[in-house]
Amino acid sequence: MYFPAYYNGDYLSAIAMSTPLSGTYSMAANATNLFGLQYLSAVIAYSTNLSGQGPGFTNVNAGSTVTFPQPGWWSYAFPSVAQPELATINYYFAPFKYDAYYLPVVGVGGSPLPGMPEFSPTNRSPTLIAGVGSTYQVAGHAKQIILNGDQKKFGYLGQYFDKAFQIDTNGNITGNHTGILSPFGEFFPTEPGPVALATMPDLDTGQCGTGVVYAIKLALDVNHDGVIDLSFGGPDNTSPGRPFVFWCNNNYDRWDNDSIFHNQEQDDQIVASCPFTNQPTPDCNYRDQFGQRVIPCTRDLEDFARLWVCGVTDNLLLGLDSDASINLSWGDVGNPNPSNPTIDLFVAADADGGIGYLTNSTVAAQQTNQWVCSYVGRVGPGQKVELNTVQFLDVLRSGHLIWCGVSNGTGVLTLTISQGTNTLAQTSAHIQIQDIKRLYERWTVGDDPDTAPKNLAYLAREGDAPGVPPFQYSVPPAVSTPYILLVHGFNLEVWDKDRFAEAAFKRLYWQGYQGRFGQFRWPTTQQHIYNPGAFDKSEINSWSSGVGLLNLLVNLNKWYPTNVYLMAHSHGTVAAGEALRLAGTNQVANTYITMQAALDSHTYDSTTPMMPISFDTPDRYGAYYINGAACYFNGVGGAGNYINFFNPYDMVVGAIWQSDQVLKPDVGYSYHSSDDSWWDVGLILASQLRFPQNTYTIFSYCDQAHGFALGSQNNVGGPFRSGVMYNQIELDLPPYNFGAQHIYHSAEFRSDNPHRWQFWNQVLFQMGLKP
Amino acid sequence: MRSPVAIICGFVLLVIAAAFFWQLNHRASPSPEPNFVNTANISQTHSSGPGNKPDQTLLHGQPMKPEVAEAKRGELLSRQLEQRNVPIDFCGRVIDQDTNALAAVAIKISIRHWPTAGVLAPGVSEEIHLDRLTDSDGRFEVHGETGDALSVLSLEKQAYELTPTTPHHYPSSSGTVENPVLFKMWSTNIQEHLVTLDKSFRILTDGRPYFINLVAGTIAESGEGDLRVFIKYPMQVVRGATNDWSCRIDGVTCGILEQSDGSDPMYLAPTQGYVSSFELKQQIKGGQRGSTGQRRFYIRLGNGQEYGRIEIGLYAPYNYQIPGLIRLSYAINPSGSRILR
Incomplete structure (x- = not known):
């Protein structure tokens, strides 16, 4: 930096110089610059003639005066200050x-x-x-x-x-x-x-x-394995191409009376109201009588996922000004994007943000207690939930929330920390909310019990929006992708079939199941179990659905070779067993699990104990179809492993099913022991029923089971025995504790996840899907 | 002379009559006894033998309308279920962890009872709820009711809790005065620090030994371990062909004692009866999974310096990707106490 020295003005004073006499320059001693650094000296450069040629130099030290050789000519002073320390x-x-x-x-x-x-x-x-x-x-x-x-x-x-x-x-x-x-x-x-x-x-x-x-x-726990992996590149990260896909909480989980059985149980209703509106209200909008948004029951918790707000520490909060905002939104506040979903947030009951709300009854009860775990708010298009409030300060510190889907959509959930209009930081997660019917396949061979089941299953579309094709999975990502197919039981309307399947889907999901899931619907009757005609009609419809089920299994094996897993409940085990029999030596299911099977155990093993009743018909299940022959399902090879989930105290297959067998042959059918003949009495003319062509009719309406129901019988041999071991799970024992009331016949689909997760965990283990 | 028309009409009538009687014959049982019942007999037909079964298409010898027949079926079903009710005779006894009788334990019991036809809808049971309090000898009984299943819903006594492996459901007649159904409750004050682990290990099934270190929760093909385990089963099999399947569990540093009673919580390890190994040999069809099932053992480590319990299952093949699997959970008391709770 230099200063004009030919002009005795402020320029030189800025560097503590002056011209005390014409032709002289002085520099003050101990003078300092703006930074307090002492001026040490200055070099004055000047032109040696009036034409500006030169230059010539002279030096002036602090505290001294020099005579300028060419007064009045152009000159500049270059000061020197002490080096800063x-x-x-x-x-x-x-x-x-x-x-x-x-x-x-x-x-x-x-x-x-x-x-x-x-x-x-x-x-x-x-x-x-x-x-x-x-x-x-x-x-x-x-x-x-x-x-x-x-x-x-x-x-x-x-x-x-x-x-x-x-x-x-x-x-x-x-x-x-x-x-x-x-x-x-x-x-x-x-x-x-x-x-x-x-x-x-x-x-x-x-x-x-x-x-x-x-x-x-x-x-988020994107891969729903129970562990939220915080690592970058780990399985729980989301991206636009890999959002966290979750279902909308638009069902009706409530306490119920179990129809006429008067056993209180949580179940998924066809529709239910809430105390605040007394109008049909799905769980995602459930409010108590005071209008507070609450979770209706612990069953509803299986429709909630976890959200951790990580990294917001006490020190971070202390570092923010009092007017700082920390909020959750879809990043569209003030400019709503209708394609964004809506979610509801609640404080998590688990102190560590774990999955106790899904596995522990005590934690689940706390989670549904609004005084313990309050409602945080709703984030919809254009909306935000402010977390930096006194009410939710502890939430921010723990960072643990649970949430459910309120409306469908895809968006980027964004945590924004801002000061006034200044956004300090943002972090986000990609979330997609869908109707659950867009997350699993619903195959059916027909649902009208008065119409014969079709031989080819097709995709159902109830509940889908008009014009929207029924959901079907895309090509599986790997040949090892597993597919679990559920076959329902007796006395279910279409919506009920779907709800049972959805309960299974959700509970398998929370066990970390990574594969695909579908249900197979067949035309069971929808009358009460005390109507024997309906029960036996359901049975024949189930037998008749075996072909359609087999064809579906064969098709599924094209996409999921050797990785199709079959599970059937109650009367559904009739169709499933028959499909696997019809498969012959073609293995179409990796593993087959029977659950509370309403089917004579003698169909698989004629040596299981006989029911203590007198029989009017021969045991054609255990000896098909002449005395001394092998059982009906002898040598079946449709599945690699057969597992029997049974409950000896099951009301339906242990009492009602047995009584129904006692009453066979049904109205309009008879058996003549003299010539071992079966008859359909008919309205005018009787016609003889013969094996094997009328097997389904004879089994359903005429022939009494001699053995106990498979779903109540232990130690069933045949395909259920492997070596010296029986492949079975006894459901009345801990940790399952299925009881003797009607509700326990379908217990795996009912109640809440804390009471039932052990069942589904066992299902996956037995299928070889959860080592 | 008779007209041909009359002859033809007569013949047609004869054919119709023959068909009618043939029908009747086939509706009925070939038994010499008539196969008709009236409503007064319905309740007595439960254990009738062949030939005495009610033909539900007929009432007083006349065909019934379908809805009437269905109603009768419902009634018959109710009566069938009602006959499942048998006298409840249940003798139970509640003891503590040291087998001392526990008095004044509050017990809630439910009995599944099938009501008389017409009381409830057919096929609908009712629950009979009972409360009992154990006497000074810890005993309680249920008599004088009928039903077909009994559930012990809860047992409560302050500072005690029921062992979690206790079955809750029983046949209508269970236990005797001499040999009651035992319910064991543990003092909640008894809580030991246990080292626990729940883990699965994937192994090969060519018979090579694996060493399980219970303290570290690790498995290795060599080195030191508390248990030595192997499974021998071909890793390539022909579907349906029978193959030998064998396994063995050796206690290297411990003895093992199998507990086959699933209702025993295994909270107290015995001092004696330990053996050095468990072995299972069987034959498995190719394509099926062979296993030991989940088996429970007490373990005694270091000749009694530590006790524990272990549940172990060996599976081969587990699935297409996992030829062998060891599923293991255990609890060891490092203090040397035999209490495993």
């Missing part, structure tokens, strides 16, 4: 953002930096907050005092960055590296939590600065 007393870290011209700007996430007009040496480092998985630009400066100058003025020395370290829960910097950090302060957090960004050591002193960045993240 700097010492770092602190570091200043701040986020910064560029504008279109790559210049740092203040606002929109950028803070004032040293050198900017908005910056003041009194500024303290702002709280640094970064979203996991996005680049965050940090500037670091060493704040230095001038030891030999004005110590009220500071120097700021830009820093290069070195490494990023994790900070433990006690606030101590660990030796563990985290994230990706460039020397220029570009930081890419890969996990939530406080991170120490260390600067490169000072060349002279080795001194380093450390800035703390709070990495925040919205975390």
Whole structure:
């Protein structure tokens, strides 16, 4: 820097020089510049003639006077000051953002930096907050005092960055590296939590600065394995192409009377109201009598997923101004995007944010208690839920929420931390809410009990929007993708069949099942079990559905070779057993699980105990179809493994089914022991029924089972025996504790997940899908 | 002379009559006894032998309308179910962890009872709820009711809790005064620090031994371990062909004692009866899964320095990707106490 010396004005005084006499220059002693650094001397450069040629030089020291050889000619003074002696007393870290011209700007996430007009040496480092998985630009400066100058003025020395370290829960910097950090302060957090960004050591002193960045993240259990993996690139991260897909909580989980049986049980109703409206209200809108949004029962919790707000620590909160906002939205506040979904958030009961609400009855009860776990709010298109309030401060600290889908859509759930209009940080998760009927396949061979089942199953479409094709999976991602097919039982209307299937789907999902799921519907009757005609008509419809089921299994094996798993409940075991028999030696199911099977155990093993009643018909299940022959399902090979889930106290297959067998032959049928003939009496003319062509009719209406129902019988041999072991699960014993009441015949679909998850866990283990 | 028309008409009538009598013959049983019943007899037909079964198409010898027949079926079903009711005779006894009688235990019981036809809809049971309090000898009984199943819904006594493996459902006649059904409750004050693990290990099934280290919760093909386990079963089999399947569990540093009573919670390890190994040999069809099932053992480590319980299941093949699987859960008391709770 130079100063004109030919003009005796303010220029020279700025560097403590003066011209006390014409042709002389003086420099004051002990004069200092703006930074308190002493002026030591000045070199005066001048032209040696009036034409400006030269230059010539002369030197003036502080406290001395020199005579200028060419007074009046052009001259300039170049002062020399003492070298500053700097010492770092602190570091200043701040986020910064560029504008279109790559210049740092203040606002929109950028803070004032040293050198900017908005910056003041009194500024303290702002709280640094970064979203996991996005680049965050940090500037670091060493704040230095001038030891030999004005110590009220500071120097700021830009820093290069070195490494990023994790900070433990006690606030101590660990030796563990985290994230990706460039020397220029570009930081890419890969996990939530406080991170120490260390600067490169000072060349002279080795001194380093450390800035703390709070990495925040919205975390979900995307692969629903019970563990929320916070690692970057782990299985629980979402992306536009891989959103967290979850179902809408639009069903009606409520306490019920179990029809005429008067056993209180939680179930999925066809429709139900809530106390506030007394109008049909799905669970996602359920309110108590005071209008408070509450969770209707613990069963409804299987429609909730977890959300962790990670990285919002006490220190982060303390670092924010009182008017700071922390909110959840779809990023469309003020400009609603109707394609975004709507979700409802509640405080999580699990202190650790775990899955106790799905597995532990005590935790589940707390979760549905609004005084323990309050409603946080609803996030729909254009809406936001403010979390930085006194009410939810503990929620922010724990970071544990549960949520359910209220309306369908796909969006980016965004956590925004802002100060006024300045967005400090954001983090997000991609979420897609769908109707559950768009998440599993619904195959049917017909649902009208008065119409014969079709031989080819087709996709059902009840509940789908008009014009929307029924849901069908795309090509499986791998040949090893498993497919579980559920066959329902007796006395279910179409909606009930779907709800049972959906309960199975949800509970398998929460056991971490990663494969695909479908149900097979067949035309069971929808009358009460005390109507024997309906019960036996249901049976023949189930037998007759075996062909359609087999064809479906064969088709599924084209897509999921050797990975189709079959499970059937109650009367559905008739169709399933028959399909596997018709398969011959072609294995169409990897594993077949019978659940509370309403089918004579003698069909598989004629040596199981006989029912203690007198029989009017021969045991054609155990000896098909002449005395001494093998049982009906002898040598079946349609499945690799057969597993029998049974309950000896099951009311339906243990009492009612038995009584129905006693009453066979049914109205309009008879058996003549004299010539071992079966008859359909008919209205005018009787016609003889013969094996094998009339087998289904004879079994359903005429022939009494001699053995106990498979679903109540232990130690059934045949395909259920492997080596010396019987492949069976006894459901009346712990941990299942299925009882003797009617509700327990379908217990796996009823009640709540905390009471039933052990069942579904066992299902997956027995299928070889959960080692 | 008779007209041909009359002859033809007569013949047609004869054919119709013959058909009618043939029908009647085939509706009825070939038994010499008439196969008709009236409503007064319905309740007595339950255990009738062949030939005495009610023909539900007929009432007083006349065909019934379908809806009447269905109603009768409902009534018959109710009567069938009603006959399942048998006198309830249940003798139980509640003891504590040291087999001392527990008095004043509050017990809630439910009996499944089938009501008389017409009381409830056919096929609908009713629950008879009873409360009992154990006497000074810990005993309680249920008599004087009828039904076909009894459920012990809960047992409550302050500072005690029922062992979680206790069955809750029983046949209508269970236990005797001499040999009552035992319910064991444990003092809630008895809580030991246990080392637990629940884990599965994937193994090969060519008979190679695996060593399980219970403390570390690890498995290795060599080195030290508390249990040595192998499964031998061909990893390539022909579907349907029978193959030898064998396995063995050896206690390397421990003895093992199998507990086959599933209702025993295994909260107290016995001092004696331990053996060095468990072995199972069987034959499995190719394509099926062979297993030991989940088996429960007490274990005694270091010649009695530590006790524990272990549930272990060996499976081969488990699935197409996993030729062999060891499913293991255990609880060890490192204090040396035999209490495993």
